[in-house]
Amino acid sequence: MSRFDSLIIGEVARDTNVDYDGTTVQAIGGAVYYSGFAAANIGHRIAVLPKADMAPEELKAAFAKAPNAAVYPLPSTHSFVTKNVYHTPDRERRTSTVDSVIDPYRTEEVPAEIDAEIWHLAGLVGGDIPDEIIPFAAERAMVAIDVQCMLRWVENGGMVYRDWAAKREMLPYVRFLKTDAAEAEILTGLTDRAEAARTLYGWGAREVLITHNTEVLVYDGKEICTCPIKARNLSGRTGRGDTTFAGYITERQRAGIEEALRYCTALVSLKMETPGPFQGSREDVEHYMAEFY
Numbered sequence: 001m002s003r004f005d006s007l008i009i010g011e012v013a014r015d016t017n018v019d020y021d022g023t024t025v026q027a028i029g030g031a032v033y034y035s036g037f038a039a040a041n042i043g044h045r046i047a048v049l050p051k052a053d054m055a056p057e058e059l060k061a062a063f064a065k066a067p068n069a070a071v072y073p074l075p076s077t078h079s080f081v082t083k084n085v086y087h088t089p090d091r092e093r094r095t096s097t098v099d100s101v102i103d104p105y106r107t108e109e110v111p112a113e114i115d116a117e118i119w120h121l122a123g124l125v126g127g128d129i130p131d132e133i134i135p136f137a138a139e140r141a142m143v144a145i146d147v148q149c150m151l152r153w154v155e156n157g158g159m160v161y162r163d164w165a166a167k168r169e170m171l172p173y174v175r176f177l178k179t180d181a182a183e184a185e186i187l188t189g190l191t192d193r194a195e196a197a198r199t200l201y202g203w204g205a206r207e208v209l210i211t212h213n214t215e216v217l218v219y220d221g222k223e224i225c226t227c228p229i230k231a232r233n234l235s236g237r238t239g240r241g242d243t244t245f246a247g248y249i250t251e252r253q254r255a256g257i258e259e260a261l262r263y264c265t266a267l268v269s270l271k272m273e274t275p276g277p278f279q280g281s282r283e284d285v286e287h288y289m290a291e292f293y
Contacts, residue, residue, distance in 0.1 A: 034239030037277030123149030172204030
């Protein structure tokens with residue numbers, strides 16, 4: 001049996017990112033990729049379960065610069081292949097098109113030898129991680145879910161958002177829930193992030209994290225906690241939410257809410273100043289905190 005702080009389940013994506021000025025970059029991406037690097041490189045023992053139409057050696061090589069991440073590659077008929085076109089300098093508005101998606105995850109694909117404190121469900125679109133995986137995961141660990149994989153759906157090559165039909169049934173299984181501000185509005189109908197967090201908590205999620213381009217918010221049923229993002233540039237905006245969530249849920253295993261929130265917000269602020277996944281160290285984040293927080 002192999003013991004981990006977190007098991008991250010989600011596909012590796014083949015991304016083409018077009019910036020608002022026309023700059024085009026092709027890269028490996030996906031929530032499992034950005035989350036795995038972030039949690040592993042700040043010192044946590046991480047297992048990742050990436051799925052793609054790639055050789056196992058390729059999938060392992062994608063995480064080579066995250067040495068604390070143990071990679072358990074899974075095959076798929078197709079990879080998740082997408083193009084993101086950002087329309088504004090703050091990268092808050094984008095259009096996404098999808099050429100192909102992965103075969104859905106199945107419960108029997110999770111290696112029996114993995115023992116993790118948290119199962120972090122980090123799919124990219126609806127259908128990646130079926131609802132039935134959530135109670136299965138809750139029997140084995142604390143469940144953390146990035147709700148994008150329940151709201152984003154591929155239609156005619158484009159990406160559309162729909163409410164999560166099973167949210168009232170599934171949220172009571174969720175220890176950590178992550179949304180961004182737009183996703184929180186889809187789920188609750190509320191534009192006020194604090195009120196949306198309170199509503200999601202009331203529906204069963206025990207700790208709610210909502211990201212915004214100005215701050216990160218957390219609510220656990222007691223008080224709303226926020227921490228400002230202080231990135232000096234946004235060249236590494238892609239992967240913001242993934243980095244934040246992975247940093248928060250792993251730090252929460254050793255720290256209280258305010259400390260974990262401050263740490264993950266400093267982590268993502270530093271990460272956003274450099275394109276690609278976080279490849280710094282815990283010491284780099286601590287130095288950043290000392291200077292800006």
